Amino acid sequence: xxxxxxxxxxxxxxxxSKFLNIRSDVDWMEIINYTQSATTQTTGRGVMFxxxxxxxxxxxxxYTKQDSANALDLxxxxxxxxxxxxxxxxxxxxxxxxxxxxxxxxxAVVSATSxxxxxxxxxxxxxxxxxxxxxxxxxxxxxTVTTNTSFQLVHLDASGFAAAGxxxxxxxxxxxxxxxxxxxxxxxxxxxxxxxxxxxxxxGYNVDDVVKFVVPSEFGMVELDGVQGKVTAISTANNTITxxxxxxxxxxxxxxxxxxxxxxxxxxQVIPVGSEGTNSVEAAxxxxxxxxxxxxxxADAPAGSSSDVIxxxxxxxxxxxxx
Amino acid sequence: MNExxxxxxxxxxxxxxxxxxNMLASTASFINCTGGTNGDNPTxxxxxDVDEVIKTLADNNAYTIGQNIEGEDKFGTAPVRDAYFxxxxxxxxxxxxxxxxxxxxxxxxxxxxxxxPEWGSISNLRFLLSSIGSIxxxxxxxxxxxxxIFCVGMEAFAVVEQDGYSSQFIYRxxxxxxxxxxxASVGYKFAQVPRITNDAWVINLRTTLA
Numbered sequence: 001x002x003x004x005x006x007x008x009x010x011x012x013x014x015x016x017s018k019f020l021n022i023r024s025d026v027d028w029m030e031i032i033n034y035t036q037s038a039t040t041q042t043t044g045r046g047v048m049f050x051x052x053x054x055x056x057x058x059x060x061x062x063y064t065k066q067d068s069a070n071a072l073d074l075x076x077x078x079x080x081x082x083x084x085x086x087x088x089x090x091x092x093x094x095x096x097x098x099x100x101x102x103x104x105x106x107x108a109v110v111s112a113t114s115x116x117x118x119x120x121x122x123x124x125x126x127x128x129x130x131x132x133x134x135x136x137x138x139x140x141x142x143x144t145v146t147t148n149t150s151f152q153l154v155h156l157d158a159s160g161f162a163a164a165g166x167x168x169x170x171x172x173x174x175x176x177x178x179x180x181x182x183x184x185x186x187x188x189x190x191x192x193x194x195x196x197x198x199x200x201x202x203x204g205y206n207v208d209d210v211v212k213f214v215v216p217s218e219f220g221m222v223e224l225d226g227v228q229g230k231v232t233a234i235s236t237a238n239n240t241i242t243x244x245x246x247x248x249x250x251x252x253x254x255x256x257x258x259x260x261x262x263x264x265x266x267x268x269q270v271i272p273v274g275s276e277g278t279n280s281v282e283a284a285x286x287x288x289x290x291x292x293x294x295x296x297x298x299a300d301a302p303a304g305s306s307s308d309v310i311x312x313x314x315x316x317x318x319x320x321x322x323x
Numbered sequence: 324m325n326e327x328x329x330x331x332x333x334x335x336x337x338x339x340x341x342x343x344x345n346m347l348a349s350t351a352s353f354i355n356c357t358g359g360t361n362g363d364n365p366t367x368x369x370x371x372d373v374d375e376v377i378k379t380l381a382d383n384n385a386y387t388i389g390q391n392i393e394g395e396d397k398f399g400t401a402p403v404r405d406a407y408f409x410x411x412x413x414x415x416x417x418x419x420x421x422x423x424x425x426x427x428x429x430x431x432x433x434x435x436x437x438x439x440p441e442w443g444s445i446s447n448l449r450f451l452l453s454s455i456g457s458i459x460x461x462x463x464x465x466x467x468x469x470x471x472i473f474c475v476g477m478e479a480f481a482v483v484e485q486d487g488y489s490s491q492f493i494y495r496x497x498x499x500x501x502x503x504x505x506x507a508s509v510g511y512k513f514a515q516v517p518r519i520t521n522d523a524w525v526i527n528l529r530t531t532l533a
Contacts, residue, residue, distance in 0.1 A: 092461050127466040136464035137364055171461055177349035178342075212522055214352045262464070264357030264364045271352045273522045287342070318506070 005316040010034075013297065015306030019085070020314070021292040027053045027317040029082060029293060031302040034309045041065050044073065049302040051082035051293075054322040058083050062300060080296030088289045092125065093117060093172030102132050102165030106157035107143060110168065111150045118145050123173040123201055132158070132165030134261035138185050139173055141202045141239065155200055155239045156187050162257055180286040181205055186213070186268035188253065189221055194232060195247035198240050199270060205231050205241050208277035214269040218256035221247065230276060241270070327509050328492065335490055335511045341455055343482060343517040344410075347473045348457045350519060353527035354379070360533075364464035367533035368415070368472075370423040370445065376474045376528050377447045380407050383523035385476025389449050395432035403431050406449040409528070411472035412456025416442060418533050419450055448474060463531050472528040479524035485514035 005024040031049040048063035060081030063072040101111040110126075118124065122142050129136045135156065143154025176182060181204055188198035197213075205211070208231060215225040229243035256265055293314065295303040304310050354376060359366025366372075387405040394402035403426060419425060419442060427443040428434055440451045450472075462469035490513035497504035519525055 090460070095461070095466065125461065127461075128464060133364070133464060137462065169466060171466075178345040179349035182349045183352065212352070261364065262362075264355060264359075264366050266353065266355040266357070266365075269352055271522055272350055273519075287346075 004318050006313065007315070008311070008313040010309060010311045013304040013306055013308040013310055015297055016303070017297045018295045018303040018310075019292055020295065020312065021290045022314050023291055024316050025291050026084065026293060026314045027320050029312065029314040031295070032311045033302075033304045034311050036304065036308055037065065040068055043067055046077075046300040046302075048072070049077075049081065053084070053320055055082070058296065060302065064300070077300065080298055080301040082296075082302060083294040084292075085294050086289075086291045087175040088178065088291075090175055090177075093174060095127075095169055095171055097169040099126075099129075099168035099170060100166065102126075102129055102135070102153075102158070102168060104132075104158045104161040104164045106159045108135075108153040108156045108158040109150050110153060110165075110170070112170075113148055115145050115148055115151055117172055118142060118151055120145055121202075123176070124151075124170045125173050126153075127169040127171070129165040129168040129258075131163050131258055132161060132168075133258040134161070134255040134265075135165075136168075136261070138200055138267060140200045153200075155198055157198070158255075160254060165258075175289075176201075178287055178289045180288045181209060181272040183272065184270045186215070186219075186253070186270055189215075189224065189247060189250075189268075191247050191250055191252065193246050193248060194242050195224070195229075195245045195250075196240050196242050197270060198238065202236075202239055203234070203241060203270070205234060205270075205272065206275070207231055207234060208275055209241075209272060210274040210276060211241070211243065212271045212273050214266070214271060215253070216266045216268065218260055218265045219253060219268045220251045221253040223247070223250040224253075228273065324494075324507075324509070331492065331509060331511050335492075335513065337455065339482070339490075339513065339515060340453070342515070343480070344455065344457050344473075346517040347480065347519070347525065347527065348459070348471055350522075351473060351525045351527045352522060353471070353529050356528065356530040359530075361531060362465070363467055363531045365469060365529045365531055368418050368422055368528075368530040372528060372530070373422065373424075373445045373448055376409075376526050377407065379526055380474065380476050380524065381447075383476075385479065385521075385524040387447060388475070388477050390436075392431050392433050392436050397432055400430050400432045401426050403444050403449070404447045406444055406447045407474055407476050409448045409450045409472050409474045410456065411450060411452055412458055412470050413452045413454050414456070414458070414532070415450075415452065415470055415472070415530070418530070419443065419445070419452075421533065457527075459529075462529075467531045469529050469531060472530060474526045474528050476524035479521055480517065480519045483516045483518060485516060489513060489515065 140153040143152030184199040229245040233242040297303040355365035356372040358369035358371030392403040457471035495508040
């Protein structure tokens, strides 16, 4: 029937959660763990899973293969199941006001009595950081998260800041802006024959990307403001880009004081303006938002365990009537 | 059918606008308003911030888009300068009207030369407002919404049509749908890529409300 779309596919589990990009959107989904279906279980485990629009995030129906028998039991799962994602929804996470300090160290570490929903690699936006307003309103990728104790702003070297921050708030930024590559905030610039720039959020740039710098006077290195450079190397570990700009004789890059920032500043930025070489035009025009399904992993989850072969079918219905 | 076509037409063009808006929000350089007094970063919009954007665009050799509107001998009107365009949210209306030098569209000597979404002008910036103007939720230092005003010069960005067409409106009558011919299908598709053509001619002026 027109108005419906059915897609299918398979993948081999690597033991971690799996995201399936299903651009047509999805109203229902079925998963079969082909590997485990063909295996005699010593303990029953999930081999078939179903989801329909209207179920809660991470929920689903699980068919469990009984111990040593070719028979199924059925149960509802409420965790580790199916989660429908649409990254064009840029709604931020809830305001978390439990921050009690930000160290003036490298990397900066935020103390917070609640780290609910945060994990390494997530992005948070910091707010109203008393004593360290120069980072208020900026986004940061997280390093180590110590549950309900602290998290690292892993790409922020705050060791040169005059003082540590005290009370602060933050929100999780679940999805990044729609188009790749994106403008990013600068947290550090070296003075070198080929300047090395650290960005606050995982940058995603490639070698041969061409970028422009915006460095307001409050950040010191005004010689870099408006300069265009080509990325010659990247470090994913340090979240840096190396560019063909000689900054040896430039003024030292430094964040403004908390008081100056509180009065209003524009952050230092890297702006992607194009690319050379193999990236060509695509690298500056790529809409990377997606609709799809996130599948939990594990023995009783749709993405299965490592090496499991998973078959899936997903459909878009003509009518969804969820009363 | 006519109503469906009308609604889909609006949806098509609005989706194009939203994609272009999101492209600008993803990649354009920005200036935070700092002249305001609301204590946030960015601050509320002031004449100082407007002047800064105009100066930056002019320094970058951006051409203005709007022609000047010559002054006339009409009560309450004022001449309008040739101007860059500033595209923002309709939620900025009150704040805009408080900025020094704001000229409402109704005060143009020839309002018919203004565009439908135009709200007014300040110096060499003419403001086009939309209900889908760009907002970064909870984006300020104090956690307030940040309103992105994309200030652009001529040919600062473009929309490139792909696959040899801009958009297609598609209609399939019921006879093609199934043996009982119960359902018709209407829809649209388009293949376009929005893209900044010269980053020096686009500035995102970020502001919070007063």
